[in-house]
Amino acid sequence: MLSASRPCVCVRYRVRMDTRQTPGDGFFSKQQTAAYLSLSVRTIDNLIARGELTAFRVTRKLLFRKRDLDALVERHRIGADLERIADEAVREVLGK
Numbered sequence: 001m002l003s004a005s006r007p008c009v010c011v012r013y014r015v016r017m018d019t020r021q022t023p024g025d026g027f028f029s030k031q032q033t034a035a036y037l038s039l040s041v042r043t044i045d046n047l048i049a050r051g052e053l054t055a056f057r058v059t060r061k062l063l064f065r066k067r068d069l070d071a072l073v074e075r076h077r078i079g080a081d082l083e084r085i086a087d088e089a090v091r092e093v094l095g096k
Helices: 005-020 030-037 041-049 066-075 080-094
Strands: 056-058 061-065
Touching (some): 030 041, 030 061
């Protein structure tokens, strides 16, 4: 016989499991990716189509690695090219 509290435990467990699937776990769904990058889902689709964002298809779901999302943001950072050029110049001068 099931107790009245049993369904609540299951529901609470399910919610807890969902909240644990966060960026620290390494993968995002398309909707989570859009929220993480503050972009629309359509923009995420466009980034995939242009080859700027890599996705993994698991069954019918697309998954995105957090490190790929962070790399995308870093590549589009304003001033990133200037820093890279300065770093290369310093390495050249120091002979590294």
